[in-house]
Amino acid sequence: MSRVILALLGVILLAVVALALLWLLGQVMVGVGAFVVGTAAVLSRLLWFLIVTGVLSGLVYFVASAWRPAARIATPGVPSGVRLDTAATAFAVPAPAGGPAQSTAQGRPPEHAVPVSAAPAAAPAGPAADHPARFDGRAGVYAAARPGYPEDLGTWLEDAGLLDAPVADIGAGTGLFTRLLLASGATVQAVEPNPDMRAQLLTALADAVQAGRLTVHGGTSEATGLADAAVGLITAAQAAHWFDPEPTVAEFRRVLRPGGRVLLVWNDWRGVERPFNRAYGEAIRPFLAAGTPDVATRVPEDRLPALLPGGFERREFTHEVTLTRERLHALAASVSYLPGPYDAGYPAMTRALDDVFDIYALRDSVTFGYRTHAFLGSVEESVT
Secondary structure, three states: OHHHHHHHHHHHHHHHHHHHHHHHHHHHHHHHHHHHHHHHHHHHHHHHHHHHHHHHHHHHHHHHHHHOOOOEOOOOOOOOOOEOOOOOOOOOOOOOOOOOOOOOOOOOOOOOOOOOOOOOOOOOOOOHHHOHHHHOOOHHHHHHHOOOOOHHHHHHHHHOOOOOOOEEEEOOOOOHHHHHHHHOOOOEEEEOOOHHHHHHHHHHOHHHHHOOOEEEEOOOOOOOOOOOOOEEEEEEEOOHHHOOHHHHHHHHHHHEEEEEEEEEEEEEOOOOOOHHHHHHHHHHHHHOOOOOOOOOOOOOHHHHHHHOOOOEEEEEEEEEEEEOHHHHHHHHHOOOOOOOOOOOOHHHHHHHHHHHHHHHOOOOOEEEEEEEEEEEEOOOOOOO
16 A cells, blocks of 8 residues: 555656746746747847838939039149130041041140049041031140050151151140140141130240240141241141041141151050950940941041041050049040030949949959050152
């Protein structure tokens, strides 16, 4: 009997212990559940905070990108308050025959960075008289962002004795090819129809003016304002695509000395097999003005026989330009067939340029390749 009682007491004790363990386990589970629920609530609030912060940051970036003002540019001879309202034409579309002598010139940019974001508007056809006005307000960005010309070109002219007599630089623009002529030893008479460009030229090359090696005139290829037989060489860099061949050739014949020559020059990035050149071309393609021809070069080769009726020889030179992000924007800003700084498409275009810049930049700059096409010839028709 006592054994039965002890057995019952053992069973009861085991049941009590089991119930106690179950109660303890329940309390632990309740504690863990509360911890999990609390942690989930904290994580949920943190997730919502991150989502809201990300959305707000995106909106701020979008608004800032869409509404950022055109940057200012600091260049020699340009007042600090000058805004880059529009862009000069880097590689202008050739004007139809019959258009007036007009000018654009490229040049060696200043060494300092150029804070610009601009781009060109559309370039073409239009009355000849409108061509000089197309460059109003663009002299600063044009002088700052455009590439220079290879020194080998100046050496070739010097070695050939073509700079011994005075030189007329027609469509001199801001004086960027004029600078190469002066550096190679020439005495230059620069002719430029646009007052803004002419003022930039006078300021940038004031030392040469004071030294008597440079004179600057308002004029066009059809009416240079120069004296008869005044020069031995006429140059036109990044300008002759605006010239009306017939009156231009007549004026050149008047201004040149017997046996004088004519040099037509174009800088062109098209056709240069460099990765960034291809990427730049693709980036700007969606923003080209309607009617802009998709060509392999901007050299108007079909018009050369009319501009140089006495025949010509061709030389090519290659060189590279280092572009910062800001100078890349400025270069686009100097092209007439792309959106200007205040055009609706401008922010999107600069973002597209930034995308390719970020891919190819090395130490905050990219390398842009150029080919310089030089045509040396005569306006005197050969006698057969």
